[in-house]
Amino acid sequence: MDIIADLMKQVATGDNLSLISKSVGSDEKSVQSALDMGLPMIMGSMAQTAQKPGGADMITSMMGQMGGSNPLDNLGGFLGSSAASGGSGMAHSILGSQMAPISNAIAQKTGLPPAVVEKILAIATPMIMGYVTKSMGGKQVDQQGLASLLGDQSKMAMQSSPDASRLAERVLGSQKDAAGVPGVLKKFLGK
Numbered sequence: 001m002d003i004i005a006d007l008m009k010q011v012a013t014g015d016n017l018s019l020i021s022k023s024v025g026s027d028e029k030s031v032q033s034a035l036d037m038g039l040p041m042i043m044g045s046m047a048q049t050a051q052k053p054g055g056a057d058m059i060t061s062m063m064g065q066m067g068g069s070n071p072l073d074n075l076g077g078f079l080g081s082s083a084a085s086g087g088s089g090m091a092h093s094i095l096g097s098q099m100a101p102i103s104n105a106i107a108q109k110t111g112l113p114p115a116v117v118e119k120i121l122a123i124a125t126p127m128i129m130g131y132v133t134k135s136m137g138g139k140q141v142d143q144q145g146l147a148s149l150l151g152d153q154s155k156m157a158m159q160s161s162p163d164a165s166r167l168a169e170r171v172l173g174s175q176k177d178a179a180g181v182p183g184v185l186k187k188f189l190g191k
Helices: 003-010 016-024 027-052 055-065 073-079 080-109 114-134 143-160 160-173 178-188
Strands: none
Touching: 003 016, 003 027, 003 073, 003 143, 016 027, 016 055, 016 073, 016 114, 027 055, 027 080, 027 114, 027 143, 027 160, 055 080, 055 143, 073 114, 080 114, 080 160, 114 143, 114 160, 143 160
């Protein structure tokens, strides 16, 4: 099972991509491109977070907030609900201080404004949380099991998205050296 590949297939099904695009006020092609990079970035950040003390508990709590549902099961209902507004908090909790560098890099790559990319990430984070929760089938997973699952999923996601892989390697891997982020992003963007 490849959670990110499955999510991208679901996003492309029916009018899901159109609903997301209308919700953030952008075109479908740019939104899909942002999701192609953003979903693996979120999964990678979740995997990193799960390995930190208390990180798995934080993710488990967020997954509990999803109530066992996947927003893609009723995307129109989700986008119009208060749960969608909670996605921003989830995205900021998972991506942390890397939210702006990631949003800016995706924005430059897609041509979308960074604020729109942040909205896309805020929609994508609950989608991933809901899908991970649903894929576990209601089973309780310990910290090590969750970290392992997210780590495996992150590797698959990064292998399928070279752009996201390079971005994650350079930006998320350099969290301890935030001063190096601008140079890393210039290199990533080929400037």
